[in-house]
Amino acid sequence: MKVTVVGAGAVGASCAEYIAIKNFAEEIVLVDIKEGFAEGKAMDLMQTASLNGFDSNIVGATNDYSKTAGSDVAVITSGIPRKPGMTREELIGINAGIVKDVATKLIAESPNVIIIVVSNPMDTMAYLAHKATGLSKNRIIGMGGALDSARFKFRLAEAIGCPQSDVSAMVIGGHSDTGMVPLIEKAVVNSVPVSEFLSEEKMAEVVEATKVGGATLTKLLGTSAWYAPGAAVSELVKAIALDSKKVFPCSALLEGEYGLSDISIGVPCVIGKGGIEKVLEIELSDAEKAKLVDSAEGVAAVNALL
Numbered sequence: 001m002k003v004t005v006v007g008a009g010a011v012g013a014s015c016a017e018y019i020a021i022k023n024f025a026e027e028i029v030l031v032d033i034k035e036g037f038a039e040g041k042a043m044d045l046m047q048t049a050s051l052n053g054f055d056s057n058i059v060g061a062t063n064d065y066s067k068t069a070g071s072d073v074a075v076i077t078s079g080i081p082r083k084p085g086m087t088r089e090e091l092i093g094i095n096a097g098i099v100k101d102v103a104t105k106l107i108a109e110s111p112n113v114i115i116i117v118v119s120n121p122m123d124t125m126a127y128l129a130h131k132a133t134g135l136s137k138n139r140i141i142g143m144g145g146a147l148d149s150a151r152f153k154f155r156l157a158e159a160i161g162c163p164q165s166d167v168s169a170m171v172i173g174g175h176s177d178t179g180m181v182p183l184i185e186k187a188v189v190n191s192v193p194v195s196e197f198l199s200e201e202k203m204a205e206v207v208e209a210t211k212v213g214g215a216t217l218t219k220l221l222g223t224s225a226w227y228a229p230g231a232a233v234s235e236l237v238k239a240i241a242l243d244s245k246k247v248f249p250c251s252a253l254l255e256g257e258y259g260l261s262d263i264s265i266g267v268p269c270v271i272g273k274g275g276i277e278k279v280l281e282i283e284l285s286d287a288e289k290a291k292l293v294d295s296a297e298g299v300a301a302v303n304a305l306l
């Protein structure tokens, strides 16, 4: 498998590193507009190969898309991150132009590519990638829910005092501070509902901490996070590479599912070699449905700014 990662900054480099360490890709191409930056990151990462025990070849390119030709998967991380106090939505002015340009250049070199959109505001950028390229809906995956669900599991395990590996939980809806919908009623610790362990008040705290997970890290770091985002992307790429049919919440273009249309938003998806192979329409409670509809209104309002 050949994977391109556009944007060799914090998230792009983390994606490349985790993909390499998981050792399922033959080639990883890092692209950036900053002269020599992607080449430098690629060389630095290649010097970890004997230490970390991987065989993937990582190459860097300054704005040269010919190097990306024949990619199976391309990850778009190019664009600016938020600073403390900002929302993701405030990035639309700069990032929309970048995502549109990059998506178009990627398709020109790799007509069969599956694109994973990471740049924020992610749901709107995934929607824009659809509009700009006209690719079928299975081939554009917005990455947000996989990360938000990992943060939800972290918060649940922390509150319960159990291993994260015992927690199964999912966040759907928009990848925004107010739009995420952590499905607390469905979260379990090895099949036991989390309500057996946590009070209503504690569950509400976990939900709130999950929704502002990115903002909390941005305040601590001075810029947004990269390790968990990179790891989340690498799991999506791996599911495509291995055709594993794993379920992740991803921002998918909806055409009537959950009563929503003409919008990309986080819903559970089966991920395999075809990208989003199926959008799963799971049973939601009335409260969960209402939150998803609210979230979709928020995403649609941002889409209207394009």
Ligand SMILES: NC(=O)c1ccc[n+]([C@@H]2O[C@H](COP(=O)([O-])OP(=O)(O)OC[C@H]3O[C@@H](n4cnc5c(N)ncnc54)[C@H](O)[C@@H]3O)[C@@H](O)[C@H]2O)c1
Pocket (backbone or CB within 6 Å): 006, 007, 008, 009, 010, 011, 012, 031, 032, 033, 034, 037, 077, 078, 079, 080, 081, 082, 088, 091, 095, 098, 101, 102, 117, 118, 119, 120, 122, 143, 144, 147, 175, 223, 224, 225, 226, 229
């Ligand atoms: N969806 C998610 O879950 C998620 C998670 C983390 C970060 N993000 C988003 O990912 C984006 C990147 O974050 P970061 O921390 O890596 O930022 P960063 O500033 O560290 O890296 C961004 C890189 O993009 C490059 N770039 C800019 N324009 C480009 C273009 N036209 N072509 C190629 N490269 C270009 C920059 O030179 C820079 O190296 C941000 O928009 C951030 O909000 C999303």
Ligand SMILES: O=C(O)C[C@H](O)C(=O)O
Pocket (backbone or CB within 6 Å): 081, 082, 088, 120, 147, 175, 213, 214, 215, 217, 218, 224, 225, 229
């Ligand atoms: O919080 C951000 O702006 C970056 C990213 O969307 C995240 O959730 O870490």
